[in-house]
Amino acid sequence: MAGNGRRASKIAAMPLLSSPEEPVGPELPDVRPDTGDEWLPVTRRWYEDLRRSPLAQRMGVGPDWDFVLDTALLKDDFKRSRKGRAILAAEIRQREAMIGVTPKARNDLKFDAPQANDLKASSYSGSSNVISMEEARRQRRAVG
Secondary structure (H helix, E strand, O other): OOOOOHHHHHHHHOOEOOOOOOOOOOOOOOEOOOOOOEOOHHHHHHHHHHHHOHHHHHOOOHHHHHHHHHHHHHHHHHHHOOOOHHHHHHHHHHHHHHHOOOHHHHHHOOOEOOOOOOOOOOOOOOOOOOOOHHHHHHHHHHHO
């Protein structure tokens, strides 16, 4: 039903995360800890994107980042292998959902990250006749 306010109240209740100013969490090791191989560039980019994303603020303790590193290892294995990819893909999907990588996962976890213009009140960019309360008081004192 239109106008019942349910949708708006659900959206307002979701915590809104913003991107950190500096990358959060530990840097990706130079080489894979299990094999000593170099990381694939796509894996390195995924990890660094996560460190710079609003999701990184949710990773508060060491085990959170261990989970992300383990996920990076699986993603790296997935890109390198030709066999067993379906099993890896399923595990990666589950892990990324737990982290909140996709819009649906963030919705399921009850939080969202702002888009570039989400925090803008409107598309109007001209002058406004709205003044601050302090200015209104100053004008009232000047008149009366």
